[in-house]
Amino acid sequence: MLEVTPFQIVILSGLMFFIGLVGFIRRSNLIVMLIALELMFNAVNLNFVGFSYLLDDWNGQMFTIFIISIAACEAVIGLGIIIALYRHAANVEVDEVSLLRW
Amino acid sequence: MVNILFWVFAVIAIAGSVLATTLRQPVHCALSLVTTLFALSVMYLLLSAEFLFAVQIFIYAGGIMVLYLFVIFLVEPLRGQEIATEPRMHRLVGPAVVLVFSPVLIYALSGIKIAPRHEVKAPQSVAPIKLEEVLQLGPRGASDPAVRKAIVGANDPSFRDIGNTKVFGLKLFTKYLFPFEIVSVVLLVAMLGAIVLGRKRFSSYSEEEEAQMLAEAHYHTSRIAPFSGETAAEILAELRSDDERQHKGPGSDFKVVPDYEE
Numbered sequence: 001m002l003e004v005t006p007f008q009i010v011i012l013s014g015l016m017f018f019i020g021l022v023g024f025i026r027r028s029n030l031i032v033m034l035i036a037l038e039l040m041f042n043a044v045n046l047n048f049v050g051f052s053y054l055l056d057d058w059n060g061q062m063f064t065i066f067i068i069s070i071a072a073c074e075a076v077i078g079l080g081i082i083i084a085l086y087r088h089a090a091n092v093e094v095d096e097v098s099l100l101r102w
Numbered sequence: 103m104v105n106i107l108f109w110v111f112a113v114i115a116i117a118g119s120v121l122a123t124t125l126r127q128p129v130h131c132a133l134s135l136v137t138t139l140f141a142l143s144v145m146y147l148l149l150s151a152e153f154l155f156a157v158q159i160f161i162y163a164g165g166i167m168v169l170y171l172f173v174i175f176l177v178e179p180l181r182g183q184e185i186a187t188e189p190r191m192h193r194l195v196g197p198a199v200v201l202v203f204s205p206v207l208i209y210a211l212s213g214i215k216i217a218p219r220h221e222v223k224a225p226q227s228v229a230p231i232k233l234e235e236v237l238q239l240g241p242r243g244a245s246d247p248a249v250r251k252a253i254v255g256a257n258d259p260s261f262r263d264i265g266n267t268k269v270f271g272l273k274l275f276t277k278y279l280f281p282f283e284i285v286s287v288v289l290l291v292a293m294l295g296a297i298v299l300g301r302k303r304f305s306s307y308s309e310e311e312e313a314q315m316l317a318e319a320h321y322h323t324s325r326i327a328p329f330s331g332e333t334a335a336e337i338l339a340e341l342r343s344d345d346e347r348q349h350k351g352p353g354s355d356f357k358v359v360p361d362y363e364e
Contacts, residue, residue: 002104002148006214012112014211016119022196023123031128031174035135038166039119042142045158053149054216056240061151061270062278068154068161069285073292075166079173080299086177087302 002053009050016043030085030092034078041071108148115141128174132167139163150245152266237272244269309342 020039027033045064052060082092089097118138122131143158245266274282313335 002108002150004105004108004149006216007212010211010214011208012116014207015116018200019116019119019123022200026196027123029128031170031178032123032131035128035131035170036123038135038162039122039138042139042162045154046142046145049146049149049151049154051216052151052241056242058241058270058273061154061241062273062281064151064154065157065274066281066285068157070288072161072166073288075169076292076296077299079169080296082173082177084299092177 004050004054006051006054009047009054013043013047013050016040016046028093028095030082030094033094034075034082037078038071038075041067104148108145111141111144111148114138115145128178129171132170132174135170136163136167139167150242150266152245153270156267237269237276239264239269241266241269 017040020036020043023036023039024033027036045067048060048064048067050060052058052064085097086092091097115138118134118141122134122138125131125134139158139162143155143163146152146158147155244264
Protein backbone atom coordinates (compact mmCIF):
# COMPACT_ATOMS: atom_id res chain seq x y z
CA MET A 1 0.00 0.00 0.00
CA LEU A 2 1.52 3.25 -1.13
CA GLU A 3 1.98 5.91 1.53
CA VAL A 4 1.80 9.31 -0.03
CA THR A 5 0.59 12.53 1.49
CA PRO A 6 -1.48 15.20 -0.29
CA PHE A 7 1.42 17.60 -0.04
CA GLN A 8 3.63 15.28 -2.07
CA ILE A 9 1.00 14.83 -4.79
CA VAL A 10 0.42 18.56 -5.05
CA ILE A 11 4.12 19.40 -5.17
CA LEU A 12 4.79 16.78 -7.85
CA SER A 13 1.93 17.79 -10.07
CA GLY A 14 2.52 21.50 -9.46
CA LEU A 15 6.17 21.16 -10.37
CA MET A 16 5.32 19.37 -13.60
CA PHE A 17 2.65 21.96 -14.37
CA PHE A 18 5.04 24.86 -13.92
CA ILE A 19 7.73 23.17 -15.99
CA GLY A 20 5.17 22.83 -18.77
CA LEU A 21 4.02 26.42 -18.33
CA VAL A 22 7.53 27.84 -18.48
CA GLY A 23 8.27 25.69 -21.53
CA PHE A 24 5.12 26.96 -23.22
CA ILE A 25 6.06 30.58 -22.60
CA ARG A 26 9.73 30.36 -23.44
CA ARG A 27 9.83 28.21 -26.54
CA SER A 28 8.95 29.61 -29.91
CA ASN A 29 8.62 26.37 -31.85
CA LEU A 30 4.90 25.59 -32.09
CA ILE A 31 5.34 21.84 -31.78
CA VAL A 32 7.37 22.14 -28.59
CA MET A 33 4.75 24.54 -27.27
CA LEU A 34 2.10 21.90 -27.83
CA ILE A 35 4.31 19.32 -26.12
CA ALA A 36 4.55 21.61 -23.08
CA LEU A 37 0.76 21.88 -23.16
CA GLU A 38 0.49 18.09 -23.03
CA LEU A 39 2.83 18.18 -20.05
CA MET A 40 0.42 20.51 -18.28
CA PHE A 41 -2.46 18.16 -19.01
CA ASN A 42 -0.52 15.26 -17.55
CA ALA A 43 0.35 17.19 -14.43
CA VAL A 44 -3.35 17.80 -13.83
CA ASN A 45 -4.04 14.11 -14.48
CA LEU A 46 -1.50 13.15 -11.85
CA ASN A 47 -3.19 15.48 -9.41
CA PHE A 48 -6.59 13.95 -10.07
CA VAL A 49 -5.38 10.37 -9.83
CA GLY A 50 -3.40 11.09 -6.68
CA PHE A 51 -6.37 12.60 -4.91
CA SER A 52 -8.61 9.84 -6.18
CA TYR A 53 -6.26 7.44 -4.42
CA LEU A 54 -6.12 9.49 -1.24
CA LEU A 55 -9.86 10.07 -0.97
CA ASP A 56 -10.91 6.67 -2.38
CA ASP A 57 -13.21 8.46 -4.79
CA TRP A 58 -13.98 7.59 -8.38
CA ASN A 59 -14.44 11.16 -9.54
CA GLY A 60 -10.70 11.70 -9.92
CA GLN A 61 -10.13 8.81 -12.28
CA MET A 62 -13.28 9.55 -14.25
CA PHE A 63 -12.24 13.11 -14.85
CA THR A 64 -8.79 11.90 -15.83
CA ILE A 65 -10.11 9.74 -18.61
CA PHE A 66 -12.15 12.63 -19.95
CA ILE A 67 -9.11 14.88 -19.81
CA ILE A 68 -7.14 12.30 -21.83
CA SER A 69 -9.85 12.16 -24.50
CA ILE A 70 -10.22 15.91 -24.77
CA ALA A 71 -6.45 16.38 -24.83
CA ALA A 72 -6.32 13.97 -27.75
CA CYS A 73 -8.89 16.07 -29.65
CA GLU A 74 -7.03 19.25 -28.88
CA ALA A 75 -3.71 17.78 -30.00
CA VAL A 76 -5.28 16.68 -33.28
CA ILE A 77 -6.69 20.12 -34.02
CA GLY A 78 -3.48 21.89 -32.95
CA LEU A 79 -1.37 19.69 -35.18
CA GLY A 80 -3.75 20.24 -38.09
CA ILE A 81 -3.36 23.97 -37.61
CA ILE A 82 0.42 23.57 -37.55
CA ILE A 83 0.37 21.66 -40.83
CA ALA A 84 -1.88 24.24 -42.48
CA LEU A 85 0.35 27.05 -41.18
CA TYR A 86 3.46 25.31 -42.44
CA ARG A 87 1.94 25.03 -45.91
CA HIS A 88 1.26 28.75 -45.90
CA ALA A 89 4.40 30.13 -44.31
CA ALA A 90 7.01 27.33 -44.49
CA ASN A 91 7.83 28.03 -40.86
CA VAL A 92 6.48 27.04 -37.44
CA GLU A 93 8.26 29.51 -35.21
CA VAL A 94 5.83 31.92 -33.58
CA ASP A 95 8.44 34.68 -33.64
CA GLU A 96 8.57 34.46 -37.43
CA VAL A 97 4.92 34.00 -38.37
CA SER A 98 3.83 36.95 -36.30
CA LEU A 99 2.10 39.02 -39.01
CA LEU A 100 -1.48 38.02 -39.63
CA ARG A 101 -1.65 39.14 -43.27
CA TRP A 102 1.30 37.44 -44.94
CA MET B 103 9.30 -0.91 -1.64
CA VAL B 104 6.27 0.56 -3.32
CA ASN B 105 7.23 3.99 -1.99
CA ILE B 106 10.74 3.74 -3.40
CA LEU B 107 9.33 2.74 -6.77
CA PHE B 108 6.90 5.65 -6.72
CA TRP B 109 9.64 8.17 -6.06
CA VAL B 110 11.99 6.64 -8.63
CA PHE B 111 9.35 7.06 -11.31
CA ALA B 112 8.45 10.51 -10.02
CA VAL B 113 12.07 11.57 -10.52
CA ILE B 114 12.04 10.06 -14.01
CA ALA B 115 8.85 11.96 -14.82
CA ILE B 116 10.21 15.29 -13.61
CA ALA B 117 13.52 14.78 -15.42
CA GLY B 118 11.68 13.85 -18.61
CA SER B 119 9.48 16.92 -18.33
CA VAL B 120 12.47 19.23 -17.83
CA LEU B 121 14.15 17.71 -20.88
CA ALA B 122 10.96 17.94 -22.92
CA THR B 123 10.84 21.70 -22.53
CA THR B 124 14.57 22.33 -22.80
CA LEU B 125 16.02 20.34 -25.65
CA ARG B 126 16.65 22.00 -28.98
CA GLN B 127 15.32 19.46 -31.43
CA PRO B 128 11.57 18.81 -31.38
CA VAL B 129 12.11 15.07 -31.87
CA HIS B 130 14.10 14.91 -28.64
CA CYS B 131 11.37 16.81 -26.83
CA ALA B 132 8.73 14.39 -28.08
CA LEU B 133 10.76 11.37 -26.99
CA SER B 134 11.34 12.89 -23.54
CA LEU B 135 7.62 13.40 -23.23
CA VAL B 136 7.06 9.73 -24.11
CA THR B 137 9.42 8.81 -21.26
CA THR B 138 7.49 11.10 -18.93
CA LEU B 139 4.21 9.50 -19.97
CA PHE B 140 5.50 6.00 -19.29
CA ALA B 141 6.78 7.04 -15.87
CA LEU B 142 3.45 8.70 -15.11
CA SER B 143 1.50 5.62 -16.09
CA VAL B 144 3.56 3.51 -13.68
CA MET B 145 2.75 6.08 -11.01
CA TYR B 146 -0.94 5.70 -11.84
CA LEU B 147 -0.57 1.94 -11.42
CA LEU B 148 0.92 2.46 -7.97
CA LEU B 149 -1.96 4.81 -7.17
CA SER B 150 -4.51 2.04 -7.81
CA ALA B 151 -5.55 3.38 -11.22
CA GLU B 152 -4.92 0.26 -13.23
CA PHE B 153 -7.22 1.11 -16.10
CA LEU B 154 -5.62 4.53 -16.47
CA PHE B 155 -2.18 2.94 -16.49
CA ALA B 156 -3.14 0.99 -19.61
CA VAL B 157 -5.11 3.84 -21.19
CA GLN B 158 -2.24 6.28 -20.74
CA ILE B 159 0.17 3.95 -22.54
CA PHE B 160 -2.24 3.04 -25.32
CA ILE B 161 -3.74 6.41 -26.04
CA TYR B 162 -1.32 9.05 -24.83
CA ALA B 163 2.09 7.48 -25.42
CA GLY B 164 1.04 5.20 -28.24
CA GLY B 165 -1.41 7.43 -30.08
CA ILE B 166 -1.01 11.11 -29.38
CA MET B 167 2.78 11.10 -29.26
CA VAL B 168 3.02 9.04 -32.44
CA LEU B 169 0.86 11.72 -34.06
CA TYR B 170 3.23 14.39 -32.80
CA LEU B 171 6.18 12.53 -34.24
CA PHE B 172 4.45 12.21 -37.60
CA VAL B 173 3.81 15.93 -37.70
CA ILE B 174 7.39 16.68 -36.64
CA PHE B 175 8.70 14.63 -39.52
CA LEU B 176 6.28 16.25 -41.96
CA VAL B 177 6.93 19.78 -40.90
CA GLU B 178 10.34 20.27 -39.39
CA PRO B 179 13.74 20.50 -40.97
CA LEU B 180 16.21 18.41 -39.05
CA ARG B 181 18.10 21.25 -37.45
CA GLY B 182 16.70 23.26 -34.58
CA GLN B 183 15.91 26.82 -35.53
CA GLU B 184 15.44 28.67 -32.31
CA ILE B 185 18.03 31.19 -31.29
CA ALA B 186 17.61 33.05 -28.03
CA THR B 187 17.82 36.72 -28.86
CA GLU B 188 17.29 38.22 -25.43
CA PRO B 189 20.21 39.40 -23.35
CA ARG B 190 21.46 36.95 -20.77
CA MET B 191 20.17 38.98 -17.82
CA HIS B 192 16.62 38.85 -19.08
CA ARG B 193 16.73 35.12 -19.42
CA LEU B 194 17.58 34.74 -15.74
CA VAL B 195 14.54 36.65 -14.51
CA GLY B 196 12.26 33.65 -14.83
CA PRO B 197 14.35 31.20 -12.80
CA ALA B 198 15.06 33.95 -10.23
CA VAL B 199 11.34 34.53 -9.69
CA VAL B 200 10.81 30.79 -9.33
CA LEU B 201 13.58 30.52 -6.74
CA VAL B 202 12.19 33.41 -4.74
CA PHE B 203 8.56 32.39 -4.76
CA SER B 204 8.76 28.62 -4.51
CA PRO B 205 9.45 28.59 -0.72
CA VAL B 206 6.32 30.70 -0.27
CA LEU B 207 4.32 28.32 -2.44
CA ILE B 208 5.66 25.24 -0.70
CA TYR B 209 4.89 26.73 2.69
CA ALA B 210 1.37 27.57 1.57
CA LEU B 211 0.78 24.10 0.20
CA SER B 212 2.20 22.25 3.16
CA GLY B 213 -0.90 22.98 5.19
CA ILE B 214 -3.15 20.77 3.11
CA LYS B 215 -5.08 18.39 5.31
CA ILE B 216 -7.56 15.94 4.02
CA ALA B 217 -9.09 12.98 5.72
CA PRO B 218 -7.51 10.08 3.88
CA ARG B 219 -9.68 7.05 3.94
CA HIS B 220 -7.19 4.37 4.77
CA GLU B 221 -9.86 1.86 5.59
CA VAL B 222 -10.99 0.22 2.41
CA LYS B 223 -14.72 -0.18 2.18
CA ALA B 224 -15.42 -3.89 2.02
CA PRO B 225 -18.96 -4.86 1.07
CA GLN B 226 -21.02 -6.91 3.40
CA SER B 227 -22.37 -9.81 1.42
CA VAL B 228 -20.58 -12.93 0.29
CA ALA B 229 -20.87 -14.56 -3.14
CA PRO B 230 -22.89 -14.15 -5.38
CA ILE B 231 -21.91 -10.53 -5.89
CA LYS B 232 -24.53 -7.86 -5.93
CA LEU B 233 -24.09 -5.05 -8.41
CA GLU B 234 -24.87 -2.37 -5.86
CA GLU B 235 -22.15 -3.63 -3.55
CA VAL B 236 -19.58 -3.64 -6.32
CA LEU B 237 -20.50 -0.13 -7.33
CA GLN B 238 -19.93 1.14 -3.85
CA LEU B 239 -16.28 0.17 -3.89
CA GLY B 240 -13.82 2.98 -4.14
CA PRO B 241 -10.92 2.71 -6.57
CA ARG B 242 -8.58 1.52 -3.87
CA GLY B 243 -11.07 -1.03 -2.71
CA ALA B 244 -11.66 -2.38 -6.17
CA SER B 245 -7.96 -3.13 -6.62
CA ASP B 246 -7.45 -4.64 -3.21
CA PRO B 247 -7.25 -8.46 -3.27
CA ALA B 248 -8.37 -8.67 0.35
CA VAL B 249 -11.61 -6.96 -0.55
CA ARG B 250 -12.09 -9.23 -3.50
CA LYS B 251 -11.59 -12.23 -1.23
CA ALA B 252 -14.22 -10.82 1.08
CA ILE B 253 -16.72 -10.53 -1.73
CA VAL B 254 -16.25 -13.90 -3.34
CA GLY B 255 -14.11 -16.75 -2.14
CA ALA B 256 -10.67 -17.14 -3.66
CA ASN B 257 -11.83 -20.19 -5.59
CA ASP B 258 -14.72 -18.48 -7.32
CA PRO B 259 -14.17 -17.91 -11.05
CA SER B 260 -15.46 -14.36 -10.77
CA PHE B 261 -12.66 -13.49 -8.33
CA ARG B 262 -10.52 -12.26 -11.19
CA ASP B 263 -13.36 -10.25 -12.60
CA ILE B 264 -13.65 -7.59 -9.96
CA GLY B 265 -10.94 -5.05 -10.21
CA ASN B 266 -10.34 -1.46 -10.99
CA THR B 267 -11.18 -1.90 -14.66
CA LYS B 268 -14.49 -3.63 -14.11
CA VAL B 269 -15.78 -1.17 -11.59
CA PHE B 270 -14.41 1.69 -13.71
CA GLY B 271 -16.42 0.39 -16.64
CA LEU B 272 -19.53 -0.04 -14.54
CA LYS B 273 -19.24 3.50 -13.25
CA LEU B 274 -18.47 4.95 -16.67
CA PHE B 275 -21.57 3.49 -18.27
CA THR B 276 -23.99 4.18 -15.44
CA LYS B 277 -23.13 7.26 -13.47
CA TYR B 278 -20.85 9.01 -15.98
CA LEU B 279 -22.73 8.10 -19.14
CA PHE B 280 -23.61 11.64 -20.15
CA PRO B 281 -20.01 12.98 -20.21
CA PHE B 282 -19.05 9.83 -22.10
CA GLU B 283 -21.56 10.59 -24.85
CA ILE B 284 -20.51 14.23 -24.97
CA VAL B 285 -16.88 13.18 -25.35
CA SER B 286 -17.81 10.99 -28.29
CA VAL B 287 -19.41 13.99 -30.00
CA VAL B 288 -16.31 16.07 -29.29
CA LEU B 289 -14.13 13.37 -30.83
CA LEU B 290 -16.28 13.38 -33.96
CA VAL B 291 -16.03 17.15 -34.25
CA ALA B 292 -12.25 16.99 -33.78
CA MET B 293 -12.01 14.43 -36.56
CA LEU B 294 -14.01 16.68 -38.89
CA GLY B 295 -11.81 19.60 -37.97
CA ALA B 296 -8.67 17.64 -38.74
CA ILE B 297 -10.02 16.60 -42.14
CA VAL B 298 -10.92 20.17 -43.03
CA LEU B 299 -7.60 21.55 -41.83
CA GLY B 300 -5.60 18.97 -43.70
CA ARG B 301 -6.97 19.68 -47.14
CA LYS B 302 -4.67 21.11 -49.78
CA ARG B 303 -7.21 23.13 -51.68
CA PHE B 304 -9.72 25.21 -49.80
CA SER B 305 -12.37 25.28 -52.48
CA SER B 306 -14.19 22.34 -53.93
CA TYR B 307 -13.23 23.28 -57.46
CA SER B 308 -9.98 22.18 -59.01
CA GLU B 309 -7.40 24.65 -60.26
CA GLU B 310 -8.50 24.42 -63.88
CA GLU B 311 -12.14 24.94 -62.97
CA GLU B 312 -11.28 27.98 -60.90
CA ALA B 313 -9.19 29.47 -63.70
CA GLN B 314 -12.07 28.89 -66.11
CA MET B 315 -14.48 30.65 -63.75
CA LEU B 316 -12.09 33.55 -63.35
CA ALA B 317 -11.70 33.87 -67.12
CA GLU B 318 -15.45 33.97 -67.53
CA ALA B 319 -15.78 36.59 -64.81
CA HIS B 320 -13.13 38.70 -66.52
CA TYR B 321 -14.96 38.38 -69.81
CA HIS B 322 -18.22 39.55 -68.30
CA THR B 323 -16.70 42.50 -66.55
CA SER B 324 -14.83 43.52 -69.69
CA ARG B 325 -18.07 45.06 -70.98
CA ILE B 326 -17.70 47.70 -68.27
CA ALA B 327 -13.97 48.29 -68.15
CA PRO B 328 -11.13 47.23 -70.42
CA PHE B 329 -9.00 44.33 -69.33
CA SER B 330 -6.03 42.50 -70.68
CA GLY B 331 -8.02 39.64 -72.17
CA GLU B 332 -6.32 36.76 -70.43
CA THR B 333 -7.37 33.30 -71.28
CA ALA B 334 -7.94 30.59 -68.72
CA ALA B 335 -4.46 29.22 -69.24
CA GLU B 336 -2.87 32.58 -68.53
CA ILE B 337 -4.92 33.04 -65.38
CA LEU B 338 -3.89 29.57 -64.26
CA ALA B 339 -0.24 30.42 -64.78
CA GLU B 340 -0.73 33.61 -62.82
CA LEU B 341 -2.41 31.75 -59.96
CA ARG B 342 0.43 29.28 -59.85
CA SER B 343 3.04 31.99 -59.69
CA ASP B 344 1.23 33.63 -56.78
CA ASP B 345 3.01 31.29 -54.38
CA GLU B 346 6.29 32.99 -55.13
CA ARG B 347 4.79 36.37 -54.37
CA GLN B 348 4.59 35.55 -50.67
CA HIS B 349 8.31 35.07 -50.43
CA LYS B 350 9.13 38.28 -52.27
CA GLY B 351 7.01 40.28 -49.87
CA PRO B 352 3.93 42.41 -50.23
CA GLY B 353 3.58 44.72 -53.21
CA SER B 354 6.17 42.98 -55.33
CA ASP B 355 3.67 42.43 -58.13
CA PHE B 356 2.36 45.96 -58.18
CA LYS B 357 2.31 47.42 -61.69
CA VAL B 358 1.35 50.90 -62.68
CA VAL B 359 -1.52 50.70 -65.16
CA PRO B 360 -2.75 53.88 -66.81
CA ASP B 361 -6.51 54.20 -66.87
CA TYR B 362 -6.77 56.17 -70.08
CA GLU B 363 -6.21 55.25 -73.69
CA GLU B 364 -2.91 56.41 -75.13
